[in-house]
Amino acid sequence: MKRLIFSLVMLSVGVSFGQNIRGPIANPAPGVLDGVYVKEHIPTKKVVPYEFVREADVTWSKRVWSVIDLREKFNHPLYYPLDDINVMGEWNKNTTRWSLWTIIRYHVMTADLTIYSPYNPAWQDWKDGDQFKYPMSLSDPTKNYYNSQEFRDKVFLYIGSIYRDPNAVPLKSWQYPTDDSVIYNPATGFYDAVYPPDDTTWYTSDDIVQYRLKEDWFFDKERSVMDRRIIGIAPVIYSRDQNGNINGFEELFWLYFPECRYVFQNFFVQNRHNDSQRMSFDDLFWKRMFQSYIIKETNLYDREIDSYKAGVDALLESEKIKEKIFNFEHDLWSF
Numbered sequence: 001m002k003r004l005i006f007s008l009v010m011l012s013v014g015v016s017f018g019q020n021i022r023g024p025i026a027n028p029a030p031g032v033l034d035g036v037y038v039k040e041h042i043p044t045k046k047v048v049p050y051e052f053v054r055e056a057d058v059t060w061s062k063r064v065w066s067v068i069d070l071r072e073k074f075n076h077p078l079y080y081p082l083d084d085i086n087v088m089g090e091w092n093k094n095t096t097r098w099s100l101w102t103i104i105r106y107h108v109m110t111a112d113l114t115i116y117s118p119y120n121p122a123w124q125d126w127k128d129g130d131q132f133k134y135p136m137s138l139s140d141p142t143k144n145y146y147n148s149q150e151f152r153d154k155v156f157l158y159i160g161s162i163y164r165d166p167n168a169v170p171l172k173s174w175q176y177p178t179d180d181s182v183i184y185n186p187a188t189g190f191y192d193a194v195y196p197p198d199d200t201t202w203y204t205s206d207d208i209v210q211y212r213l214k215e216d217w218f219f220d221k222e223r224s225v226m227d228r229r230i231i232g233i234a235p236v237i238y239s240r241d242q243n244g245n246i247n248g249f250e251e252l253f254w255l256y257f258p259e260c261r262y263v264f265q266n267f268f269v270q271n272r273h274n275d276s277q278r279m280s281f282d283d284l285f286w287k288r289m290f291q292s293y294i295i296k297e298t299n300l301y302d303r304e305i306d307s308y309k310a311g312v313d314a315l316l317e318s319e320k321i322k323e324k325i326f327n328f329e330h331d332l333w334s335f
Helices: 002-018 073-079 100-109 149-159 257-264 281-286 312-332
Strands: 058-069 160-162 181-185 190-194 200-202 210-220 225-240 246-251 254-256 293-297
Touching: 058 073, 058 312, 073 281, 100 149, 100 257, 149 160, 210 312, 225 257, 254 257, 257 281, 293 312
Parallel strands: none
Antiparallel strands: 058 210, 058 293, 160 200, 181 190, 210 225, 225 246, 225 254
């Protein structure tokens, strides 16, 4: 009887590992269960749909833009574990748990996620990418970063950069190097691209310092709740001058968050206190288990807080906006 039970367990392990799931799972040797049970909930879970909201039921709303600073300890579950590019140009990723940037970059390259340019690609002088106006996608759904040169040319500048000598003759157009190759990695079961390491810099999770969110806060009278929805998310890196000195922040691209949910749902987030209560990245954003501060709200001048406040005053202005929203919600239930 015990042998029968053990055989059934091993069969279920083999089936679960053989499924085409998105979440990274370590593949032990056949017949080995790395733990006391099969961790199948997160890699196979479905997205919890949003509640339907009618325009007539929204009596108040406010759009805000906020920042998740990955340098804060509370936000480290979004930052770690780190990935890197080794000297051979191979992309090394954790086998069981990925950072948010690793998830985003991998699924951008496989064309599961559509990235939106933070500026007009034709002019590059007006940043309105958070309106999702400039998608970097192809009409052929079978194409991705590994089998389409056109897609690489479109996407490369948003996930990496090419080093150019400032004294050299400028390029007429940015083109991805043609001497790339794609190799099959039997350890992960994925195709990894080998990149020219001499002039190509690939953004890794270590380079991402912030995530910017575009959110709508609204009161739904049909449910009698104050709710909030994330509309978009953008990874942010340090902006540097020609000498390598930091002179600000730079948005890489924008992602439409409702589309991201179908990817984020299948990846683990580390629980600091209990390994058996891991959640998905979609759960983390749903439960808002991160710390953020507001950098902009819809206003008459369409300006960000740092355009008229600086330093501590900007943080106080951010808290003032939050307090105004919380007071509105509180006053709804004061009789």
